[in-house]
Every structure is written in structure tokens, then in C-alpha cells.
Amino acid sequence: MLILQVLANGLVLGGLYACIAVGFSLVWGVLNVINILHGSFIVLGSYVAYFAYTAWGIHPFVSVVLAGALLFALAWALQAGVINPVITAPVLTTLILTFGLDLLLNNAMLLAFKADYRKVNLESPLGTVSLGGVVMPLDRVAAMALALLLTGLLAWLLEASRIGRAIVAVRMDREAAELMGVNVKRIYAVTFGLGAVMAGAAGSLLSLIFPISPLNSSGYLGKAFVICVLGGLGSIGGAMVGGLALGVIESFSALLFGPEHALTVSFVLLIVLLLVRPTGLLGRRGYE
Amino acid sequence: MRAAGVLLLAATLAALPFAGGNYLVRLATIMMMYSVLALSWNLIGGLAGYPSFATAAFFGLGAYAGAIAQTRGLPLWAAWPLAAAVTALFAGALGLAILRLRGHYFAIASLVVGEVLRELANSATGLTGGGMGLNLPILRLEVTAQARVFYFVMLGLALLTLATAAAVSRNRLGFGLRAIQQNEDAASMVGVDTTLYKTTAFALSAVFVGAAGAVYATWVNYIEPGDVFDVLHSVKPIVMVLLGGAGTVAGPVLGAVVFLALEELVWRNFLTIHAGLLGLIIVALIFFLPGGLLAVGGRRRAAAGRGA
């Protein structure tokens, strides 16, 4: 029974993790930029949900839209203004640049919100659901469902919309896309914005589960790394599989080694995977 | 002219701990330490073009190796080289594994190694003291003398690293690393043993950092995982190299000195926005000084040459 409960915890967590990583993976795959800001974007999304709830009583599920919109605007501006000019520079340049931007954003959040841990405590939680001995808070399940729904929505957007097709085209072959009349710089900005939308949405949903603090951003970023390597880079399916896998792995390693070692276990896993299977569990080649 | 400049510099460096107060000596010691880190990173990051974030891992490993050796009764003169050797061996083995990865994948793997080591240090309580940290044997020396000793040790280490970097940049290894950086496939096609060269560069980029970590541990007398494995130990040397001029011999030292001088003069007064200011400097650096300070000097000289 314990095993089933741990598995269920892991899957619920994993759905949220998929949502954390999918935007990060998209940006990495399309722009060839590792966005170190991603963790802080998620935390900012959590703060939006927190303040919307404490000030106006808006439910975090609804704040997903608010956080998404705010982060899209912020990310678009950052991309168009600061990142696009150096987008073709060597890996190190964009890495260090987003690291610098992250120091700025994280410092700003520390000044504005302090390092104290905050939490959204719903006045009327949905209660728990129990299925064959496995007990689960309904809010968590709903958050996971919403996270997976949003991830599916992004997949649908890439599949069915004009702009989505353009993003996929740029990811596969930037120069060919350019020749076919795609405005690559705009696609980069939109993609970066979409990545931030997913981060903001994930942050809103996570505000129900994890304490909120700027100090958490590096933890989220680490998870996004691991998920991308687990699932393989640049595909939504990969992020989903990677997210669910990490959720389950973390739950079980928390059980086996204690919760404080969960991240270390996943990091060790990351290194091993990079070495033996750099294309991820699904076997798709990553974009270098 | 040049010889006179070098002599003057040498005299200044030698006289500094006797002329300056403790504060200045401490700052100079930190500058030397970071010069070691920046010069070392430049070997793998600047010359070979592999974006390594493993400096913190090497620094922390060296610090703990030295500290553990000392607490087990090994004298300084044995503990420090031992730490350097342990770190270099670790880097060699690690390099064989992760230098097959390129670009972002290498960067992430090298970054995560430091995180894993930190967690290991945190959990191996029996060996490292865990999160409580580790106290080192206290040196029986009065404060000023101690400051001088560590200044000269770090200075010596920095000079050794500088000499190594200068030698590498002039010999076969440096030439091969530049070829790897510019086009690795073409490099192997003209006969460069890329695995050997990259691994050698990685081990060289670790050995002095490990020594610096061990010396640092003795110097501050107390280390903890969060301090010596701090990711900023990986990032700051990169920023320093970019500031001074990547791929050059003297650039990293210049970058380290300027960076730390700025940090002391400006940031000390703004503790709450310390990280934000560092971020701002990074952004400004990438946009306004893409080739580093030395490139600015080079452009000036080139312009002057054309004018003459």
C-alpha cells in the first residue's frame, strides 16, 4: 500500500514537474539557450498567485492566466531587448547572460518579497480523495490535472496553429525556416515568452503545494535540467515523460534515502544518463 | 622599459604585506586566489572552448581533501600538494567521462558535479563534519605573520598557475586546444588527439584550483559545504576571464583584480543588492566589453599604430 501511495504522490508531483520543464525545454530546443531565469520565472508565478489570493481572493487556478500574461510580457521584453542581440554567440555567452539576468531578477524579488517562506492556505480546500487505500488531497490532483492540461494545450498550439508550426520549423532548421519567410527573431521572442508562460502557470499551481521564496528558484531550475536530460530535449512528450519519471524517482528516493537527498539522487541520475544515453529516455537526439 | 615594469611590479607585490595593513593584505590574498581560479578556468573554457562550471567542484574538493588530511595530522606541506593531486586525478577521470559532451550538455554536467559533491560533503558527516562544517588545526602564528604567510603562498600559487598558462599557450598543447575550440572535428582530422588534449586541459584547470581550495581552508580555519562548493566559485572566475579577455594569458589576472577591486569599492556598501549588481555587471560586460579589457587595449594600440 505504501508503494502505491508513494507512486501516486510521485505521479501527481510529476505532472507538475512536466509543466515546470516543458517551457524550459522548448526554449532550449528552439533558441539553443539555457534559460537560467526559468527558476525565478516559476517563483514569480507563485508570487502572482499568492498576492492575487491574499489581496483579492482569486484562486491560484485562475491566477494561472494572470501569471502567464505577466510573465509573457516580461519574457518578451527581455528576449527582444537583451537576449536576441547575442543569440548566435557561443553557448557560454548566453549562459552567463541569463545567469546575470537571473541574479538581477532574483535579487529584485528578494528585496520586494523578502526571503521568508510564504504559502497559499486555501480557506475552503477541496478535501481529500481516497482510492483503494491511496489518499490524496483533491487540490493537488486538480493542480496536476491542470498542469497536464496546460502542457497538452502547448502541444496542441505547436501542432495546430500557424505560429506553432513556425516554431517547430525554426527548431528543425532555422535557415530553411528563414528562407520560407518565417521571422526568426519574432519566433524566438514568442518562444521565450511561451516558455515563461508555462513557468508562470507552473508557479501558480505550485503555490498550493510548496512554500514560496526566491530561494527556491535554483531548485526548480535543477529539476528542469534533470527532466530535460531524462526525457530528451526539445519535445513536449519528452518533458512529460521526464517530469513524471522525476516525480516518481524523487518520491521513491525520498522514501529510501530520506527527502533531503531526493535532489542529489536525481543529479546523480542526470550525470549517469548524460553519459550513457545523452538522447534521453525516449531516444530522440537533443539539440546541441 | 618592460623589464623595469616587471621589476616594479615584483617589488610592489613583495613589499605589499609589509607596507599595507591587514585589510589590504587580505584583499590582495583573495585577488591572488581568484587569479588562480580564473587562470585555471581559462585553460579549459577560454583555450579549449568548453564552458566548464566545475571550478566550484574542484575548489571544494581541494578544500575538503586538504582539510581532512590536516585534521588527520598531515603537515601543511604534505596536505596541500595531496589536495592538488586528488583534485587533478578527479578532474582527469571526470574529464574522460564528460568531455565527450558538447555545449550545454557539458556545461550542465560540469555544474551538477559540484552540486553532487556538495551533497556528498553534507551527508558524509563522519568524514567532513556534514553541514556543521569542519574546523582545521590552528596555526601557531600571530595574526599579521599569518596574513603574510598566506599572502605569499597564494601569490606563489598564482605565479605558478600563470607560468603554466603561459607555457601551455605557447606549446603544442595550447595550439591543439585552440584548434579544438575553433573546430573540434577538423582538429582531430589534422591529428590532434582531442580526448587526451581536452582531458589534460581539464586536469590542469583543476590542479591549482584544488591547491587554492586547500590553502583557503587552512587560511580561514573552518569550511562548510555551502561555502566551498558555492556555485559562485564557478561563475565568478568566468566573469573575470570575460572581463579581462578570454584566451589571453594575462587577461584572467587583470579580470580578477579589477572585479574584486570593484566588489570591494562598490558592493560592500550595498549588501542587499550585491547579487543584483553582479548581474548588472555581467549584462553590461557582454554588451559593452565583448572582448574583455585587453581587447580594448589592443584596439587602442592598433588604432595608435595606424595613426603613426
Next chain:
Amino acid sequence: MTPILELRRVSRFFGGLRALHQVSFALRAGEIVGLIGPNGAGKTTLVNLVTGVHRLSGGEIYFDGRRIDGRRPHQISRLGVARTFQVVQPFPRMTVLENVAAGALFAARAASLAEAKAAALEHLRFVGLADQAAAPASALPLADRKRLELAKSLAMNPRVLLLDEVNAGLNPVEIDRALRLIRTLADRGITILLIEHLMKVVVALCSRLVVLHHGELIAEGPPRAIVEDPRVVEAYLGSRWASRAHGATPP
């Protein structure tokens, strides 16, 4: 006499794609052999297998009697196999001289950088690039970059030289010049495998041709016989042309 380079039933798959299948042929020391075939026939894959860039899926490769498949690119280059790239690959931020010196230093094992540079200058003179020695490699126009590739390969002191489309993108005058260079190399005793899709070029230079089509070796022989071989004509022009060329009435 053992061949200087021999491929025995060499195959290579990429995932499910069959890039080369059971290809066997040999080069004798001193000859110029043309490797031709339509785009996508597997010519560059073959070069990548010989030079150790890709691993073989099956078969064996021998250089001067020694088996070389499975060895790494730098080891093969030091044995005396050099290649030029179809898309030229200079070290962009090195000078022209340094580019060539790299070949002399690492593959030909020059004793010092100074010695490598001296040798490099000789090779630059030979290809007619000596006046560009101090220029950055990235500043050269295409024809010069092709000559730089050639000088870099020569500096490796090769016994076999694989020239992958050295003439692509050159104008007729530049092609003539390149052909004269290649002949001089052969006169020096270097065995040359010339990968081309310009028939005119290979017919003029080569004593023998090897034809690849869809990853298989479909013909081998003297140029005159090859250009009249119906299988080769078919590979290049399609079946209707092939039958017309041989006087049969198209259906």
C-alpha cells in the same frame, strides 16, 4: 604488391538508413582514382569511414596492410591518410599559416611549432597562397580556402589523400588550376582518391573510376568504359535515357 588502401565489404547504417552496403575496392600506390556517383550515393560517408569519423557497421578497411577501421581520426591521420572537406573547415581565428602548421605539427609530428611553421610555408608556396600566410583564414575567398584545405592536408605528409569535391563552387579557370595541382601531387607519389560529380574532371585525371549508387558499388574500371556503362548512365540519368543512349526504342 599490397594495395595502399583497401575496403572490404564496408557497410554503414544510420538508424534504418543504409548509407553504404558491402563496398569493396582498393587503391594501388601512386594512382589517381575517381569516386563518383549521384548526390546521396554515399561518397562523403565513405570518406568519413576511412578517416575514422564514423564507425563501420560492417566490413574492414586496410591501410598499407594494417587494419585501420576502429581507430580514431587522429591515429588514422598520423598513419598518413589526409582528407579535404567538401565544405571547407579552416580554423577561422587562426592565420592561414597556423592552419597549415596544425597539420605539420600534429599529423606529421613536426618537432616544434617553429619547424611546423617553416614546413607550412613551403606548402603554402606550393599551392600559391604564401602571400596570404598572415591573413586570418576566415578572410579568404572560397577558391583560396579550398587551396588552404589542400595545403593543410599536404602538411600532414599524407600517403593517401582523399579529396572531397575540391572543385565544387570553383569557376573553370580555378578548376584548371586545381587539376594541375592534383597532378603535381600524384607526381610526388601521393595516392589520390578524388570524389567528384563533375565527370569531365575525373575523366581527365583518373586512371580508374569507382561508381557508387544508393550506397552500393555499381561499377569499377577505366573512365572510358565507365561513362558508357549502362548501369552508370542509368544511375545518373534514369532508365529512359539509358536505353535511348544504347539505341533501343523507348517504350
